[in-house]
Amino acid sequence: MIAQIHSEWIKFRTVRSTVVLAIISVLICVGVAVIASADIDGALSVSNALVGVQISFLFIMVLGVQIIGQEYRFATIRPTFSASPRRERVVIAKLVVLIATVAVAAAALIALSLAAAAIVSSMRGNVFDLGQPGTARVLIGTVAILVINGIFGFGIGCIVRQPIAGIVIVLVWITVVENLIAGLVEGAARWLPFFSMANVNAQSISSNSDFMGPVVGALYGATIALALVALGALRIRSMDA
Amino acid sequence: MIKSDGLTKKFGNKTVVDSLSFEVASGVVTGFLGPNGSGKSTTMRLIMGLDLPNAGGSLLNGKRITEIASPMREVGVLLDAGYVHPTRTARNHLWALAASNSIPKSRVEEVLSMVGLTEVAGKRVGNFSLGMKQRLGIAATLLGDPSIVILDEPANGLDPEGVHWIRNFLSYLADQGRTVFVSSHLLSEMALMASALIIIGNGRLIAETSVEELTSNSGGSSVFVRSPKLAELTAALVGAGAKVSNGEAADRDGIVVTGLEATEVGHLAFEKKIEIHELSPRTSTLEEAFLELTAGFQEYQTEKHGEVKP
Numbered sequence: 001m002i003a004q005i006h007s008e009w010i011k012f013r014t015v016r017s018t019v020v021l022a023i024i025s026v027l028i029c030v031g032v033a034v035i036a037s038a039d040i041d042g043a044l045s046v047s048n049a050l051v052g053v054q055i056s057f058l059f060i061m062v063l064g065v066q067i068i069g070q071e072y073r074f075a076t077i078r079p080t081f082s083a084s085p086r087r088e089r090v091v092i093a094k095l096v097v098l099i100a101t102v103a104v105a106a107a108a109l110i111a112l113s114l115a116a117a118a119i120v121s122s123m124r125g126n127v128f129d130l131g132q133p134g135t136a137r138v139l140i141g142t143v144a145i146l147v148i149n150g151i152f153g154f155g156i157g158c159i160v161r162q163p164i165a166g167i168v169i170v171l172v173w174i175t176v177v178e179n180l181i182a183g184l185v186e187g188a189a190r191w192l193p194f195f196s197m198a199n200v201n202a203q204s205i206s207s208n209s210d211f212m213g214p215v216v217g218a219l220y221g222a223t224i225a226l227a228l229v230a231l232g233a234l235r236i237r238s239m240d241a
Numbered sequence: 242m243i244k245s246d247g248l249t250k251k252f253g254n255k256t257v258v259d260s261l262s263f264e265v266a267s268g269v270v271t272g273f274l275g276p277n278g279s280g281k282s283t284t285m286r287l288i289m290g291l292d293l294p295n296a297g298g299s300l301l302n303g304k305r306i307t308e309i310a311s312p313m314r315e316v317g318v319l320l321d322a323g324y325v326h327p328t329r330t331a332r333n334h335l336w337a338l339a340a341s342n343s344i345p346k347s348r349v350e351e352v353l354s355m356v357g358l359t360e361v362a363g364k365r366v367g368n369f370s371l372g373m374k375q376r377l378g379i380a381a382t383l384l385g386d387p388s389i390v391i392l393d394e395p396a397n398g399l400d401p402e403g404v405h406w407i408r409n410f411l412s413y414l415a416d417q418g419r420t421v422f423v424s425s426h427l428l429s430e431m432a433l434m435a436s437a438l439i440i441i442g443n444g445r446l447i448a449e450t451s452v453e454e455l456t457s458n459s460g461g462s463s464v465f466v467r468s469p470k471l472a473e474l475t476a477a478l479v480g481a482g483a484k485v486s487n488g489e490a491a492d493r494d495g496i497v498v499t500g501l502e503a504t505e506v507g508h509l510a511f512e513k514k515i516e517i518h519e520l521s522p523r524t525s526t527l528e529e530a531f532l533e534l535t536a537g538f539q540e541y542q543t544e545k546h547g548e549v550k551p
Contacts, residue, residue: 007341014333015326075324078291079381082318083341085290085306241291 004084004093012097018066022101025059025146026109028052033113037120043127046135047203049117053142056109057149060102061170064153067094068232069163081241091233095154102150106143134203137214141201144218151225152193158232161239182210197221242267242420243389247297248287250280250444257283259444260297265422265437267388270415272435272452273424276535280444281424282320285393289318301389313342316389317382322374322398327367331358331377334366339384352380371398379407389420396430408434432527442535455530464503467495467519468510477513478506495519 012018032052037044068091071077084090114130121128157166174194182189189195189210198211200218212220243265250258258280265271275281286292288299290306298305301316309315325334335349353359356376366374375398382390392411396404404427411434415421425431431438432452440448440455448455468474475485475496483500498506503522510517 003343004341007337010333010337010340011326011329014329014337016328070326074326075321076326078286078320078324079318079338080341081291082289082316082320083313083338085309085312238293240286240293 001089001093004089005096007084008090008093008097012067012101015070017070018063021059021063021066022105025056025063026105026112028059029056029109030112030116033117034120037117037126037128038124041126043129043132044117044121045129045132045203046114046138047132047201049113049128050110050138050142050201052113053109053145053201057146058171058174060105060146060150061153061174062167063102064098064150064155065157065166065170066163067098067154068157069161069166072161073163077241087237087241088233091158091229091236095151095229098150098154099147102147103143106146109146110139110142132203134205138201138203141214141218144222145197145201148197148218148221148225151222151229155225155228155230155232158229159235161236193221193224242303243288243299243301243391243422244303245284245288245297245299248284248294248299249296250283250287250292251295257444258287258294261441261444261446262297263439263446263449265420265439267420268415268418269437270411270421270423270435271437271439272431273422273439273441274428274431274531274535275424275441275447277426279441279535281441282393283444284441285318285320285391285422285424288391289316289320291320311342311385313338313344313385313387315385315387316391317385317387318391319375319378319382319395320391320393322371322378325366325369325374325377328365330363331366331369331380332362334377335381335384338381342385344384348384348386352383355383356380372400372403375399376403379410387419390414390422392421392423394425395423396425396427404430428526428528428531440531440534447534452527455534456527463523464498464501464506465495465519465521465523466498466506466510466517468515468517469494470515471496473513474510474515474517477509477515481505481509497523 029050029052032055033049036048036051040048071080080090081087118128153166153170156170157163160166160169178192178194181192182195190212195210196212197217199205199214200221202214205214211217246262248258248261249256261284273281283292287294288301301309306312306316332349332353335352336346339346339349350359353362356379358373358376358380361369361373366377369377375395379392379395382392395407399407408430411421411423423435436451438448438450438452438455439446440450466474471494478485478498478501481501483498483506486497503520507517507520
């Protein structure tokens with residue numbers, strides 16, 4: 001399994017699109033942190049500094065789709081499965097590489113965004129308050145949100161096995177489908193994966209009963225994301241490569 | 242050794258590979274022949290477990306592909322040179338594959354050198370010509386120094402020097418005792434590189450034979466005779482049990498005789514006191530033998546005026 005993970009790590013870092021997506025997700029959050037700290041008057045919270053995660057996670061989801069989708073797009077999945085015929089091992093190795101990479105990207109994203117926010121705040125004479133309640137939740141939750149969303153994208157990628165279709169599905173799901181269901185079906189929002197995770201990286205927990213608590217929400221979202229991966233792995237195993 | 246037993250694959254209602262059973266022995270180059278659409282590539286994908294069979298299966302050195310702990314050390318395969326990521330370099334493409342089977346990075350440099358790609362190993366594969374991609378694909382098959390090598394149309398895109406190289410290289414691999422299973426539509430090349438043949442049509446086995454056996458057994462073994470007394474000679478030959486037909490348009494003063502050896506035709510002419518101007522035995526080429534054997538199995542055929550019909 002270590003050899004398979006090593007192989008997937010080489011694949012990940014030797015293709016431009018995956019590396020660029022990871023870097024963009026970090027830079028966007030840092031850019032938004034600069035804008036937010038230049039715009040907000042008064043004390044700046046960690047949550048303010050990391051508001052760009054709401055955009056970054058979209059790129060992380062696309063990254064998740066791409067890791068498996070581009071193997072099918074360029075038919076490199078055939079040499080991959082010729083060298084490693086036990087397909088579920090390939091899926092697991094890709095998942096491990098994705099989780100590790102996104103976790104590192106998330107750590108970099110947090111560190112650089114906070115640093116940028118601190119610099120801009122101090123230049124403007126504002127206070128960057130790291131001691132506000134809920135700061136630890138924002139930091140840990142940000143890593144969790146990004147990792148779970150990456151797994152979600154990967155799961156969709158495994159199911160559809162086409163990068164463009166996978167990317168369209170995840171973006172439409174987030175921007176349209178969840179909002180539509182939440183608006184039309186009363187009480188459904190709580191069970192939708194992205195609504196359920198609303199409190200995971202929140203500075204203060206929302207009183208809205210539509211949202212699960214941070215830990216339960218994270219576990220629920222992760223369960224759905226991993227279930228999608230399992231479904232995708234079964235599909236990959238049972239279909240021609 | 243490769244052994245396929247009852248291999249069957251359907252795409253929708255169409256049976257592409259139909260109860261196909263054959264064995265590919267080690268120590269020789271085995272050619273895999275069949276008309277376009279006969280199921281050669283699908284068969285190779287089935288052997289490698291990439292396509293899932295509806296029935297039957299294949300064993301590689303007595304094991305299913307999923308039972309082999311380090312598959313690249315047992316079987317190397319080139320199905321399509323285009324199965325590469327265009328922004329990945331040749332070296333990284335090979336390294337990623339090698340790493341999955343715990344093959345050291347030093348082996349990557351060895352196989353790059355073997356196929357003559359060392360100088361361009363750091364370049365992105367998207368900029369490679371088909372011939373260079375073909376060499377890269379062959380390098381990938383050799384990474385694990387496997388005892389079985391499966392190649393689908395390896396000469397595609399190679400220049401004459403490259404074709405010569407692959408021919409010698411496959412013979413070299415077979416001489417080392419490896420199982421070499423190779424498909425090609427270049428029958429003249431196949432005649433030079435393969436000794437054993439597996440021929441399929443419409444997904445079914447037509448023949449498991451050798452190049453020598455196929456060409457000598459085909460109806461193409463004949464004798465061309467030129468004579469000023471063709472009518473008299475024809476009557477004598479038919480009387481002796483031979484089949485006689487007219488030659489090509491350019492050989493109107495000659496006939497093609499099957500069923501008798503050249504010496505028998507000469508002896509008969511001598512006995513009947515018929516003057517002959519030419520007596521030449523003709524052995525059919527692999528191409529002629531192949532066309533004869535696969536007549537009726539072609540999915541796409543051209544009519545005389547060039548129209549293609551399914």
